Amino acid sequence: MIGTLLHYLEYPFVRYALVVGVLIALCSSLLGVTLVLKRYSFIGNGLSSVAFGAMTVATVLDMTNEMTLVLPVTVLCAVLLLSAGQRAALKGDAAVAMVSVGALAFGYMLMNIFSTSSNLSADVCSTLFGSTSILTLTIREVVLCIVLSVAVVAAFVLFYHKIFAVTFDESFAQATGTNARAYNLVIAVIVAVIIVLAMNLVGSLLISALVIFPALSAMRVHKTFLSVTICSAILSVACALAGLLVSILGGTPVGSTIVAVNAVAFGIFSLIGRLKGGVSRG
């Protein structure tokens, strides 16, 4: 098995997949804690559906770089859902659900009507479930992922205390002079970037798992925001790495394997949390 792994690691696309997978897992776990605590666990699915819809539009328009459309549209929707959501007529889960199914249906319809590909089912399968997307990355996509990941981690570290304040008590943060609206905007932009990045790894239907599982697992055994965030980051990276290696060696689908590893980790952490006795509920 080690021999097979070493043989596979000689191929650049395998190394690209491991590097990108680890970076995406790290980024997605950072804001997972905030999203779970703000009761926005399902926003990953909503935004990934938006990204799917935008991607179909970019495909129909035959754009050479889909990211130039997908990223701004996803950021805009994230801002509308997360930042303006509190004052909007449609709030929280209702807005997320509406955007999610609406964008998914719209995107699939567009792909059917204006399909430029001879293999529509493969395109849909690949976008929704990741399929082998992570194994077919170009060096340009890898560099873009590294740049965006560094930006996400830097923004999180830079605004850590403000994100912490806005996560736990937005009203109190506002009262003490924190521009909660601006920081909600920062969170929304970071979330959108993570979602667009993660589509390559697990596909748009499985992104929520990447955001939620590590945070929820970490919450089973840790109690402070910092310790949960650190544990979540380590766990997410470890699960992504394990999932990637299993799928590379076993030929299983990358996205669902990573999510399955995360689910197993959640079970183990729940057990540890019960044994320890003090479980914080996310």
Next chain:
Amino acid sequence: MGKKWFSLLLVGLLTLPLLLGCGSGGASDVDIDLSRMNPNMRYAEITQVSQDPAKYVGKTARLVGYFRPYPDGDKNGTYTTGRIALEMPDQAGCCAAVVEFVLKDPEGTKLPAVGTEVTVVGVLETYTQDGIVRCQFTDATMKKSSH
């Protein structure tokens, strides 16, 4: 202590793929041997080749996939140009790459039934058609896969 261990673990996990990448997977008689890979990895590698064929020109490859007559060929299972196609799907059959081969000995090569799993060895070349650079494997030999 927590931060120190976290940093060490993170650095270790990030550098592991690069360190392991220095190993050798054993010798092969061809430059690119996809017969030792699972379908997902075969699909991923052939996608890399088609994305940047210039990088692989002149290299010999052993590919595994399903025999298809080339679209120009006779639909009865025979062919006239000595050109065949190899369909290489991923594990789930969700995505597939189709590769062109020009047989070394068209007359002497017995064609299998459409959809038979075959192993083909050929040398990569590129050609331009309608302004698009395409790749094909020439000087190819084909045999039924043994497994």
